[in-house]
Amino acid sequence: MASPDLPSTNHVIKRALADSPLDRSVAKQFDAADALAEWRDRFVLRDPALIYLDGNSLGMTPVATVDAMRRVIEEQWAGDLITSWWENDWLDLPLTVGNELAPLLGAAEGTVAVHDSTTVGIFQLLNVALDLPATGAQPRPPVIAFAPNEFPTDRYAAEGVARLRNGAVRSGLADLDGVGVVIRSMVDYRSAEICDVAAETKRANDAGAITVWDLSHAVGVLDLNLPALGVDLAVGCTYKFLNGGPGAPGFTYVAPHLHDDVTQPIWGWFGQTDQFAMDNAFDPKPGIGRLLHGTPGILGLTAARCGIATTAEAGLSAIAAKAKVITQYGIAVADALSLTVASPRNAAVRGGHVAIRHPDAARIHRALETRGVIVDKRDPDILRLGMSPLTTRFVDVYDALLHLADLAGIPAESGTISS
Secondary structure, eight states: OOOOOOOOHHHHHHHHHHHOTTOHHHHHHHHHHOTTGGGGGGBOOSOTTOEEOOTTTSOOOBHHHHHHHHHIIIIIIIIIGGGHHHHSOOTTHHHHHHHHHGGGGTOOTTSEEEEEOHHHHHHHHHHHHHHSOOGGGOOOOSEEEEOTTSOHHHHHHHHHHHHHTTOEEEEOSSOOTTOOEEEEESBOTTTOBBOOHHHHHHHHHHTTOEEEEEOTTTTTTSOOOHHHHTOOEEEEOSSSTTOOOTTOOEEEEEOGGGGGGOOOSOOOGGGBTTTTOTTSOOOBOSGGGGGOOSOOOHHHHHHHHHHHHHHHHHOHHHHHHHHHHHHHHHHHHHHHTTOEEOSOSSGGGBOSEEEEEOTTHHHHHHHHHHTTEEOEEETTTEEEEEOOTTTOOHHHHHHHHHHHHHHTTOOOTTOOOOO
16 A cells, blocks of 8 residues: 655645745655655546546546456457356446445445445435434434535435425434434535534434435545444445546445345345346345345446546555645645635545635636636535545646636736746
């Protein structure tokens, strides 16, 4: 497992302020010291001049993924055809890939399934949670709570589940009295602020609620240990920091002590104990397998598997360490340019992107693209600079922020983009 030779987070700030954060040579020095720098060459780089800071929305393409997809299409699908379901392990692929992802969550084998979109996973786990017995074996109240600024699909799924179950939703997490289930993100998709998962899980449990955690902006960039955090149920995607490809299947995690109590709402033949006993009544698979339902998308699973393997090989502790340093460096440069930072300054509670607030964010976003700088925009006024540790260089962060400042009308008197 790689261990970055980068300076500590605090030292990045001190050095940037001492040597001037608007000196591009500082960024180049950090890149030279980065033990993860070589991993950038493991990704497809069609335009080396492109500054891509949107890996928190869609990660770049691993070279290994291109090769793997070609093998599955040309050799397995085209060559082995239907026999691939058993000859090439297609039948078990959702659980096989789940076991490969589990260590990145600090989770045990047999607790993770990779099988469908994040939204479907949220729908499943909200229903699972509502059907779990409450304190004293009483029915769990069909009330789902979420933060007012929660990611849209989480809110929408909660509202849909509540409608189907004649329940209700509560926008706000301060008062959890009478709430059955909480849905919330570990990392805020706008600001990158990390929630105190252990404390908030306990607070919900103490109030009689169970929490479904959305790890979409956390997995692949944070060093996670779900059992240590007390997480019972979690869901997330594989196409952001895990570089699984557009629309790659999401994952669901269920703590082992709940497996026998899980009743999920979508019954299908891949969740059946003997799926080829066509005349049998539905009998759910044991363990995490009971979260499966329809026929899985093998191409999407193949791409997700490559992204997961790439992250695992690079080493999650090294990735998480670089994320702290490179985002801290980005904040130092943004401060020197008098840009408004909307992300936490404490690296311990910050994910893998830095949010810059500007009232003219939409125009700047479009103009950055014409300059070959890809960032993300979130209305009304947030520009998100995703700093995926395996593909983002310090010079990318430096150059992007100088372009941004220039478009915002802020002169960088001592800064230069050219090397």
